[in-house]
Amino acid sequence: MSEIDLSTQPLTLAQTGVDRAAHHRLDEAWLAAAWSHPTTRVFVVSGGQVLVEEKDGTTELVMVPAFDAPETETHRYFLGIGEDGVRYFALQKDALPGRMDDVARAAGLREVAGLLSPLEAGLMVHAVALENWQRMHRFCSRCGERTVIAAAGHIRRCQACGAEHYPRTDPAVIMLVTDDQDRALLGRQAHWPEGRFSTLAGFVEPGESLEQAVVRETAEEAGVAVGDVTYVASQPWPFPSSLMLGFMARATSPDIQVDGEEIHEARWFSREDLRKGIESGEILPPGGISIAARLMELWYGSPFPAAG
Structure with a gap:
């Protein structure tokens, strides 16, 4: 591979x-x-x-x-x-x-x-x-008046109060968490297709570092405590306006307790578990353009196998 x-x-x-x-x-x-x-x-x-x-x-x-x-x-x-x-x-x-x-x-x-x-x-x-x-963002967040396009589409200006508004990008962390057996923590949301599992993710809150967001989101969504956090890569995700910041993280305990809101189910997967699940069609990995898929493949060691 x-x-x-x-x-x-x-x-x-x-x-x-x-x-x-x-x-x-x-x-x-x-x-x-x-x-x-x-x-x-x-x-x-x-x-x-x-x-x-x-x-x-x-x-x-x-x-x-x-x-x-x-x-x-x-x-x-x-x-x-x-x-x-x-x-x-x-x-x-x-x-x-x-x-x-x-x-x-x-x-x-x-x-x-x-x-x-x-x-x-x-x-x-x-x-x-x-x-x-x-x-x-057609109206000014300062005074409420309509804004106009400037800078070849990269600024909106308010002609009433003079405020300038710039394209919004919301930072979000996305993390592949592993335990001391090098198993990957994957979760699924209730509205996803049956069998879809992916990495955990969440938005960065005000006054929070990226590493703190990884720790907090993993604890909130899956109840798993995280220690070491390592940055991997970033990717724009305009659905509608996010910047996904990818991390690898190490759990300090394998205990899982999902929040039941954002994450419906979470499990630890060995590489063999994931391979068998994908090949049998029981597990659906995330789409190929997502950073989630690439983080999982980094851990897996190769592109995902084909479904049987």
């Missing part, structure tokens, strides 16, 4: 092929020139979905030159510059544009992120996260 190495196999949603070039976001002249450049490429995002097309065994974002893009006045987001100098923009629309062919289809991030190139997956993650924030 080949070992998993996140340094050479980066997390799907943490990849990028562009320079975000944030210093250009307030330069209206530069943005106008970039928009009108013949090599610039644009795609539409709506409700967390984009248009993709499959051809020759690959899945690609449907991107067009700026002069072929749907008309828009304010909902234009500059995403960055590719290594080849191509500028990329996303347009937020109320609906995806229609196509004259039956090749293109609407798709969400969970469905296609693992199929897109690293560049296109990174562009989609960026656009989906911005679109959700823009739709959910």
